[in-house]
């Protein structure tokens with residue numbers, strides 16, 4: 001793989017997080033809907049979210065099946081139909097994308113600039129994301145925690161992603177994530193990092209060459225003429 005700088009900032013590959021970068025965060029209405037489907041007591045969204053997140057790392061790492069995960073959240077095993085409804089509503093919370101980010105990635109995309117998605121996601125969501133147009137069009141590869149069997153910020157996750165870029169030198173690979181701890185772990189392996197805080201201009205500054213300034217040229221009127 002060439003080490004020629006393909007962007008102004010000398011980035012030869014990109015490793016991007018999904019949720020919080022490409023993917024939008026769930027709305028409050030989505031959380032409330034999922035809590036309702038889970039038959040959580042109304043008005044107790046905070047405790048639902050606590051229950052949702054507590055076993056999530058194990059779920060993302062592929063250590064829990066859909067049933068085992070939701071049994072931990074609910075405190076009992078849901079029926080097969082209820083489980084399908086829960087999983088569908090859960091997945092729907094994470095599949096909306098930020099068109100501003102996708103636009104920048106499309107503009108940055110070029111042959112010889114590998115873009116690899118590195119996401120903490122359970123199996124079902126991974127399959128859904130993998131089937132999207134943006135994933136197929138933009139990403140040269142996509143690595144999901146459930147398939148890797150480990151989550152960011154485990155250093156091994158970044159090593160897999162770096163290998164997927166085909167670039168040997170981590171200093172020429174830009175890692176983008178909305179979580180500071182994930183960026184910190186990547187930086188410790190020598191990757192360049194961008195802690196994305198939801199401002200697309202951050203991505204533009206790192207990934208896009210500035211548009212060339214249009215030089216002013218005086219109109220070429222013949223001398224002696226006037227308008």
Ligand SMILES: [Mg+2]
Nearest residue numbers: 017019020178
């Ligand atoms: Mg994220």
